[in-house]
Amino acid sequence: MFDFLIAxxxxxxxxxxxxxxxxxxxxLTFGMLRVINLAHGAxxxxxxxxxxxxxxxxxxxxxxxxxxxxxxxxxxxxxxRSWLQRFYTRNELDQVILTFGFALVFAxxxxxxxxxxxxxxxxPSLVSGGxxxxxxxxxxxxxxxxxxxIVLFVATWLAIERTRTGALIRASVADRTMVSGLGFNIRLxxxxxxxxxxxxxxxxxxxxxxxxxxxxxxxxxxxxxxxIVVVVGGLGNISGAFWAALLIGLAExxxxxxxxxxxxxxxxxxxxxxxLIRAWGRDEEDVE
Amino acid sequence: MNVAExxxxxxxxxxxxxxxxxxxxxxxxxxxxxPLLGMPQFVQALIIxxxxxxxxxxxxxxxxxxxxxxxxxxxxxxxxxGYAVGIVGxxxxxxxxLTFPLxxxxxxxxxxxxxxxxxxxxxxxxxxxxFAFAQIVFVASFRWKPVTGGSDGLLVxxxxxxxxxxxxxxxxxxxxxxxVFAICAAVLYAVVISRxxxxxxxxxxxxxxxxxxxxxxxxxxxxxxxxxxxxxxxAGVLNSLFNLFIAPESxxxxxxxxxxxMVLIGGAGYFVGxxxxxxxxxxxxxxLSSYTEYWGLVLGILFIVLITGAREGVAGLVMQGWARMRGxxx
Amino acid sequence: xAAVRASxxxxxxxxxxxxxxxxxxVAPGERRAIIGPNGAGKTTLFSIIAGQKQxxxxxxxxxxxxxxxxxxxxxxxxxLSRTFQRxxxxxxxxxxxxxxxxxxxxxxxxxxxxxxDALEEEIGGILERVNLLGSHDVRVANxxxxxxxxxxxxxxxxxRPKILLLDEPTAGMSPAETQAMLKMxxxxxxxxxxxxxxxxxxxxxxxxxxxxxxNLGEVLADGTVQEIQNDKNVSEIYMGKAL
Numbered sequence: 001m002f003d004f005l006i007a008x009x010x011x012x013x014x015x016x017x018x019x020x021x022x023x024x025x026x027x028l029t030f031g032m033l034r035v036i037n038l039a040h041g042a043x044x045x046x047x048x049x050x051x052x053x054x055x056x057x058x059x060x061x062x063x064x065x066x067x068x069x070x071x072x073x074x075x076x077x078x079x080x081r082s083w084l085q086r087f088y089t090r091n092e093l094d095q096v097i098l099t100f101g102f103a104l105v106f107a108x109x110x111x112x113x114x115x116x117x118x119x120x121x122x123x124p125s126l127v128s129g130g131x132x133x134x135x136x137x138x139x140x141x142x143x144x145x146x147x148x149x150i151v152l153f154v155a156t157w158l159a160i161e162r163t164r165t166g167a168l169i170r171a172s173v174a175d176r177t178m179v180s181g182l183g184f185n186i187r188l189x190x191x192x193x194x195x196x197x198x199x200x201x202x203x204x205x206x207x208x209x210x211x212x213x214x215x216x217x218x219x220x221x222x223x224x225x226x227x228i229v230v231v232v233g234g235l236g237n238i239s240g241a242f243w244a245a246l247l248i249g250l251a252e253x254x255x256x257x258x259x260x261x262x263x264x265x266x267x268x269x270x271x272x273x274x275x276l277i278r279a280w281g282r283d284e285e286d287v288e
Numbered sequence: 289m290n291v292a293e294x295x296x297x298x299x300x301x302x303x304x305x306x307x308x309x310x311x312x313x314x315x316x317x318x319x320x321x322x323p324l325l326g327m328p329q330f331v332q333a334l335i336i337x338x339x340x341x342x343x344x345x346x347x348x349x350x351x352x353x354x355x356x357x358x359x360x361x362x363x364x365x366x367x368x369x370g371y372a373v374g375i376v377g378x379x380x381x382x383x384x385x386l387t388f389p390l391x392x393x394x395x396x397x398x399x400x401x402x403x404x405x406x407x408x409x410x411x412x413x414x415x416x417x418x419f420a421f422a423q424i425v426f427v428a429s430f431r432w433k434p435v436t437g438g439s440d441g442l443l444v445x446x447x448x449x450x451x452x453x454x455x456x457x458x459x460x461x462x463x464x465x466x467x468v469f470a471i472c473a474a475v476l477y478a479v480v481i482s483r484x485x486x487x488x489x490x491x492x493x494x495x496x497x498x499x500x501x502x503x504x505x506x507x508x509x510x511x512x513x514x515x516x517x518x519x520x521x522x523a524g525v526l527n528s529l530f531n532l533f534i535a536p537e538s539x540x541x542x543x544x545x546x547x548x549x550m551v552l553i554g555g556a557g558y559f560v561g562x563x564x565x566x567x568x569x570x571x572x573x574x575x576l577s578s579y580t581e582y583w584g585l586v587l588g589i590l591f592i593v594l595i596t597g598a599r600e601g602v603a604g605l606v607m608q609g610w611a612r613m614r615g616x617x618x
Numbered sequence: 619x620a621a622v623r624a625s626x627x628x629x630x631x632x633x634x635x636x637x638x639x640x641x642x643x644v645a646p647g648e649r650r651a652i653i654g655p656n657g658a659g660k661t662t663l664f665s666i667i668a669g670q671k672q673x674x675x676x677x678x679x680x681x682x683x684x685x686x687x688x689x690x691x692x693x694x695x696x697x698l699s700r701t702f703q704r705x706x707x708x709x710x711x712x713x714x715x716x717x718x719x720x721x722x723x724x725x726x727x728x729x730x731x732x733x734x735d736a737l738e739e740e741i742g743g744i745l746e747r748v749n750l751l752g753s754h755d756v757r758v759a760n761x762x763x764x765x766x767x768x769x770x771x772x773x774x775x776x777x778r779p780k781i782l783l784l785d786e787p788t789a790g791m792s793p794a795e796t797q798a799m800l801k802m803x804x805x806x807x808x809x810x811x812x813x814x815x816x817x818x819x820x821x822x823x824x825x826x827x828x829x830x831x832x833n834l835g836e837v838l839a840d841g842t843v844q845e846i847q848n849d850k851n852v853s854e855i856y857m858g859k860a861l
Contacts, residue, residue, distance in 0.1 A: 036412055083592075083596075086596075092411050092412055093358050094595050094599075096358075096412070096415070097552065097591055097594075097595045098591070098592060098595050098596070100545075100588075100591060101587075101588045101589070101590070101591030101592040101595065102588065102592065103588070104584040104585065104587050104588030104591065105584075105585055105588035105589060105592070106588075107584055107588075108582040108584045108585035108588070109585070111582070112582065224541075227416060228416075228420075231413065231416050235412075261431050264423065264424075264427040265424060265427055268420040268421075268423050268424050268427075269420075269424070271416065271417075271420050272405075272417055272420045272421065272424075275409055275413055275416065275417050275420075276405055276408065276409075276417075279408040279409050279413075280408070290746075290751075291739065291742030291743065291745075291746060291751065292742075294742060294751065294754055295738045295739075295742060298714070298738075298754075483722055483725075483726075486715075486718075486719060486722070487719070487722075489708070489711070490708055490711075490719045493707075493708035493709060493710060493711065494706045494707065494708060494709075496670075496690075496702070496706050497702070497706040497707065497708070497773065498719075499689065499690040499691050500668070500690045500691075500694065500699070500700050500702070500706070500774075501691075501694060501719065501720050501723045501773065501776070501777060502691045502694030502695055502723040502724075502777060503691055503723060503726075504691050505691070
C-alpha cells in the first residue's frame with residue numbers, strides 16, 4: 001500500500017510538472033497580453049511532433065528537445081505577429097474564438113502531416129535506468145522531469161521578480177499603455193513573451209512524449225486540464241500556476257488510481273469550487 | 289422638433305427586424321408545403337436535424353446574443369432532457385404528454401442551481417464554470433451505467449399518445465418538429481422583443497448601469513439562463529425522439545462548441561442568425577464529411593475568417609448587403 | 619434627518635488605507651461637493667455611498683435608514699441615482715432606447731402597467747431637459763463624448779431621484795461643454811439633494827453649498843464654499859496658488 005502511494009505521488013508530481021510548464025505559458029500570456037490562448041494545447045502536441053521528427057532523423061533526444069522548442073516558438077511568434085496582435089484590443093470572446101479556430105486548424109494540419117497513429121519517443125538511454133525510492137522502482141527520467149519543473153519555476157519566478165525584463169513584464173501587466181509610453185518596444189516584448197509561452201508548451205510536449213505518447217486529440221486533452229490549473233491558480237499568477245498544477249496533477253493522479261469513476265468529477269468540481277469561492281469573496285463590482 | 293413630433297415620427301418608422309422575420313415565416317410556410325410537393329426522405333431528415341439544432345442555437349442565443357452570457361455548457365441541457373425522455377419513457381411511460389413536459393422540466397430544474405451558481409461569474413470564468421458543469425453532466429452520463437446506459441447510450445422508446453404509437457412515419461415527425469419549432473421560435477421572439485428581452489440587452493451592454501438603474505441583474509440573468517435551458521431542453525426532446533437513442537456525446541464539450549459555432553456563424557446579434565448558422569454548419573458537415581475527414585480544419589478556418597472579417601455573422605453580412613443595396617450606409 | 623449620512627467610514631485594501639474615519643452629512647436639498655487631490659479617496663467614498671463597494675467599517679444612512687451593504691439597485695428604490703465617471707451607457711442602442719430602459723425600471727413586473735403614451739412622454743421630457751432631444755435616434759457609440767456625458771445625466775435623472783450622485787460629470791469636457799453641463803446641474807430642482815465629486819473648481823464653487831475636502835483618505839476640511847476658499851490648508855495641499 002505504502003509503495004503504491006509513493007509511486008502514485010511521484011507519478012502525480014511528474015504530471016504536475018508537465019501541467020505547470022503548460023500553465024506557465026498560458027498564465028504568462030494572459031497576465032501580460034490579456035489573451036486567452038486556446039491553441040496552447042496545440043503547441044504541446046506540436047512540440048512533441050517536431051521532437052518526434054527530429055528524433056526519427058537524428059536519434060538524438062537533445063535534437064528533439066531543440067526542435068520542439070524552436071519549432072513551437074517559431075510558430076507561436078508567427079501566429080502572434082500575423083494575427084493575434086490585431087486582437088489585443090478586442091474583447092475576450094473574440095480572442096477565445098480566434099485561438100480556438102487556430103487550435104482546430106493546427107490539430108488537423110498535424111493530423112495531415114503526422115497521421116493518426118500513436119507515436120512515442122523513447123527515453124534517452126543515458127537516463128533510461130531507474131532508482132529505488134523507499135522500496136519502489138522509479139524511472140530516472142521521470143525524476144529528472146520533476147527536477148526540470150522545479151528549476152523552471154524558480155528560474156522563471158526569479159526572472160520575473162528580479163530582472164529588468166521581468167520588471168518590464170510586471171509593469172506591462174499592470175499598465176500597458178504607460179510602459180509603451182516610456183519608449184519600450186512593447187510589441188516586440190509581447191511577441192517574445194508569447195513565443196516563450198509556446199516554446200515551453202512545446203518543451204513540455206517533447207519531454208512528456210515518452211510518458212503520454214503522441215496522438216491526435218492529446219492537444220485538447222491537455223488544454224482542458226491546463227485551463228483548469230490556470231483558473232485555479234489565478235490567471236497571470238506564476239506561483240499560483242505552480243501550486244495549482246501540483247494540486248490538480250496530484251488530485252487527478254490519485255483520483256484515477258483510487259476512485260477512477262470519480263476522477264473527472266474531482267478536478268472539475270475543484271475548479272468550480274475555487275471559482276465560486278473566489279466569486280463569493282468578491283463583494284464589490286469595480287467599474288473603471 | 290418637440291417631444292410630440294418625435295413621438296409621432298417614431299411610431300411611423302418601419303421595423304427592420306420584421307423583414308427578417310417575414311422571411312423566416314415564409315421559409316416555415318414553404319417547409320410545410322414541400323413534402324406535399326414530393327420532398328425526398330433524406331432531405332426531410334436533414335430538415336428535421338436543422339430545425340432541432342436551430343432551436344438549440346436559438347435557445348443559446350437568449351444567453352449569448354441577448355444577455356451577453358457566453359456559455360460553453362449549453363449541451364448539458366440538451367442532454368439532460370434527451371436522457372429524461374428515455375428514462376421516463378422506459379420506466380414510467382412513453383406517452384408524449386408525459387415525457388415531453390417532464391423532460392423539459394428536468395432541463396429547466398437543473399438549470400436553476402447551475403445558473404444560480406454560474407451567473408456569479410462573468411467573462412472567461414463564466415465560460416469555464418459552464419464548461420465544468422457540462423463536463424460533470426457528461427461524466428455522469430458516461431459513468432452512471434444503470435440509469436443512463438453509460439458509454440453504450442440509451443435506447444429511447446418511441447413516442448405514444450394515449451397508448452397508441454405516434455410519430456412513427458418520417459412525415460409525421462417532420463410536421464411535428466416543424467410545428468414545435470414554429471411555436472418555440474414564436475415564443476422566443478415574443479420574449480426577446482418584450483420589455484424583459486430589452487432588459488437582457490441592457491444587461492449585456494452595461495451591467496453596472498442596469499444595477500444603478502434599479503434592476504436586480506442576478507434575477508434577470510438567472511431567468512435568461514433557465515429560459516435558454518428550457519428551450520434547449522425542447523430541442524433535446526426532439527432529438528431523442530428523432531434518433532430514438534441518446535449517448536453521452538450529446539453532453540460533451542464538442543457539442544457545446546458546435547452550438548456556439550452555429551450561433552456565431554449565423555450572427556448572434558440577430559434573431560434569425562442562429563437558424564442560419566445551424567443550417568450552414570449542418571449542411572457543411574453533411575456535405576464535407578463525404579469528401580474529407582478534416583472537418584476540424586474547415587470549422588477552424590470558418591471561426592478565424594468569421595471573427596476577423598465578419599464579426600456579425602452571415603446575418604450581419606446579409607443586413608449590411610441589404611443596407612448597401614438600398615443606398616444606406618450601414 | 620440627513621439625506622445622506624456617512625459615519626466613520628473606513629476602507630482598507632490589505633495594508634493600504636483608502637479612507638479613514640470619514641464623516642459626511644448631507645442635508646436634504648443640499649448641494650454638496652467632495653474635492654481633493656488624486657488618490658484622496660473621493661471615488662472610494664462615492665462608490666461606498668452608491669452601494670458599489672462595502673466599507674471596512676462605518677455606516678451609511680439614506681434618509682434616516684441604514685443602507686450599509688445595500689446593493690445599487692436597492693438604493694435606486696430608495697431614490698438614489700448616480701452617474702458614472704467613465705460612461706456606462708448602452709452603446710449599441712440609440713439615445714431614446716437608453717432612456718427608455720432607464721424609465722422602464724419604474725414599471726417592472728406584471729402588475730405595474732404603463733400606457734405607451736405616458737412612457738414616451740416621460741422619455742421625451744427627460745431628453746428635453748438634457749438637450750438631447752435632437753439626437754434621440756443616434757446610436758450612443760456614434761455620439762460625441764459631451765453628448766454621452768449628457769446622456770449619463772439623463773439616465774440618472776430618469777430614476778426620479780431624491781438624491782443624485784454625480785461622479786466627475788464634467789471630466790474630459792471642453793469649456794463650452796462644461797458650462798452647458800453646469801447650467802443643467804444648476805437648473806435641477808432645489809429639493810433634489812446633490813452630491814458631486816469634482817475636480818473643476820469653477821463648477822464646484824458655482825454649484826455647491828458646502829464642500830468637503832479629502833486628502834489621503836481623511837477629511838481635511840468641511841464647510842461652506844466661503845470657508846473652504848479661505849482655508850489655508852486646502853489651498854496648500856491642493857494647488858500651489860490662492861483660490
